[in-house]
Amino acid sequence: MTVSSWESVEVPAGWTLLVHPELESTNSEVLRRAGQLDHGTVVVAERQTAGRGRRGAPWLARPGEGLTFSVWLRPEAARALWPRLSLAAGLAVAEAMQAFGIEAQIKWPNDLLVDGRKLCGILVEAGAHGVVVGIGINVNGSDFPPELDGQATSMRLAGGRDFEPGEVLGLVLRSLHRLAGRIGADFPELIDRIRERCALRGHRVRLESGSGPLCGVVEGIGDRGELVVVADDGRHEILQAHEVRVVD
Ligand code: BTN
Numbered sequence: 001m002t003v004s005s006w007e008s009v010e011v012p013a014g015w016t017l018l019v020h021p022e023l024e025s026t027n028s029e030v031l032r033r034a035g036q037l038d039h040g041t042v043v044v045a046e047r048q049t050a051g052r053g054r055r056g057a058p059w060l061a062r063p064g065e066g067l068t069f070s071v072w073l074r075p076e077a078a079r080a081l082w083p084r085l086s087l088a089a090g091l092a093v094a095e096a097m098q099a100f101g102i103e104a105q106i107k108w109p110n111d112l113l114v115d116g117r118k119l120c121g122i123l124v125e126a127g128a129h130g131v132v133v134g135i136g137i138n139v140n141g142s143d144f145p146p147e148l149d150g151q152a153t154s155m156r157l158a159g160g161r162d163f164e165p166g167e168v169l170g171l172v173l174r175s176l177h178r179l180a181g182r183i184g185a186d187f188p189e190l191i192d193r194i195r196e197r198c199a200l201r202g203h204r205v206r207l208e209s210g211s212g213p214l215c216g217v218v219e220g221i222g223d224r225g226e227l228v229v230v231a232d233d234g235r236h237e238i239l240q241a242h243e244v245r246v247v248d
Pocket of ligand 1: 054121122
């Protein structure tokens, strides 16, 4: 297990770091305390007892092997644009990974993959006056619980060495700090960078959307962050992240 030195984490100017040995879930903690938190409060848990993924799935990470944290933001952009933070955060983590020599792809809307296996999950949840961006990164694990067998990877597996979680956190936060304010008029430029890393482009997918199941081939990501799928009947479907679940 790598010992973290959180004191040396370089947090972006104006942001604050709070580290807890154990929490149920950093997202839940931030949402519970949201009224007292400033923009840019980062909550890290060395261990989560009830880490949460999208749609009620658990987020499993062994202490010392995963980096689990949430950032409380009060975006200037309109609330309707806050879901774009999933993609912006994915790009932020992917660009930080690149600085560590790891090429990660973005699986729309909220996962990062290396060689088809999940390295990082992102859970964005809106509160009354802001939004929490929760990020889980597999850092130094080399095996995973049986339920994740064959589906997960880590920075250690991808990069061939151990990584210092505090250093990873610092780099991801600085990257997120640069990108989180760009979900408004600047978003098309982010989308170009996200498209370069789109794991689903050209792939056949099965989706669950509000209007039922859908099979087709992903054409790409639209200018507003939507997934564009050419369905088997030839129709172009434009899907928003909150409306749809990529099944496989
Ligand atoms: C997913 O893959 O479905 C999203 C996983 C998000 C996990 C992170 S870990 C830190 C933060 N706290 C949580 O309870 N969940 C997010």
